[in-house]
Amino acid sequence: MSAPRSAETQPLFDCSDPDARLRGLTAAARAVRAGELVVLPTDTVYGIGCDAFSGTSVRSLLAAKRRGPDMPVGVLVGSWTTIDGLVTNVPQSARALIEAFWPGEVSLVLEHAPSLAWDLGSTRGTVMLRMPLHPVALELLREVGPMAVSSANTSGNPPASTVTEAITQLAGSAAVYLDGGPSGDPVASTIVDLTGTRPRLLREGGVSGDQVAEVVGQEIDRV
Numbered sequence: 001m002s003a004p005r006s007a008e009t010q011p012l013f014d015c016s017d018p019d020a021r022l023r024g025l026t027a028a029a030r031a032v033r034a035g036e037l038v039v040l041p042t043d044t045v046y047g048i049g050c051d052a053f054s055g056t057s058v059r060s061l062l063a064a065k066r067r068g069p070d071m072p073v074g075v076l077v078g079s080w081t082t083i084d085g086l087v088t089n090v091p092q093s094a095r096a097l098i099e100a101f102w103p104g105e106v107s108l109v110l111e112h113a114p115s116l117a118w119d120l121g122s123t124r125g126t127v128m129l130r131m132p133l134h135p136v137a138l139e140l141l142r143e144v145g146p147m148a149v150s151s152a153n154t155s156g157n158p159p160a161s162t163v164t165e166a167i168t169q170l171a172g173s174a175a176v177y178l179d180g181g182p183s184g185d186p187v188a189s190t191i192v193d194l195t196g197t198r199p200r201l202l203r204e205g206g207v208s209g210d211q212v213a214e215v216v217g218q219e220i221d222r223v
Helices: 018-033 055-065 081-085 092-101 135-144 163-170 209-216
Strands: 012-014 038-040 047-051 074-076 106-111 126-130 147-151 176-179 190-193 200-203
Touching (some): 038 163, 055 147, 092 209, 190 209
Parallel strands (some): 038 176, 074 126
Antiparallel strands (some): 038 047, 047 147, 106 126, 190 200
């Protein structure tokens, strides 16, 4: 892995400009494939991400955030169908939530396929998956495949809602920064655990627990 860059020398691409967006996505894809970290806009807050299948890259991501494997990293995907190759089983409740809310603010916790060689932290055989509703994020994900992504901030600090905040907090840990403009008021995704006999709401975010229960057609447990 290359040494961290200073905040002043970060490759920063304004994705509101079509030419800069194309160059930025090309640079970001190259960086992900090289095992480096990338900051990207999502529909919730800015994220810092890497190749989901590179344990070394995920460890670098956790180090950049100054947190340990006890807080595992979720995975973003670029299409509905990607999920079938990542998990052991896709229950009907998961498919219903995907159809209702993806791309969008719902993260699903499922048992990951045992054949996958990845290390996302202390996940206990599960993976948290989401498809973000942001064109820049989706373009990158469709180019490089699933990415391990966490909020672009250091542990204990507020999530970055602008690329400038991400650069300031991460102190040059990422190789490429994609500027998609302000994310607006930070809204966390709703996390639903589907590994048990009944859906369990781990966190209520942009989608309410009542909306989740209505879509899956059953009562849900709430933490």
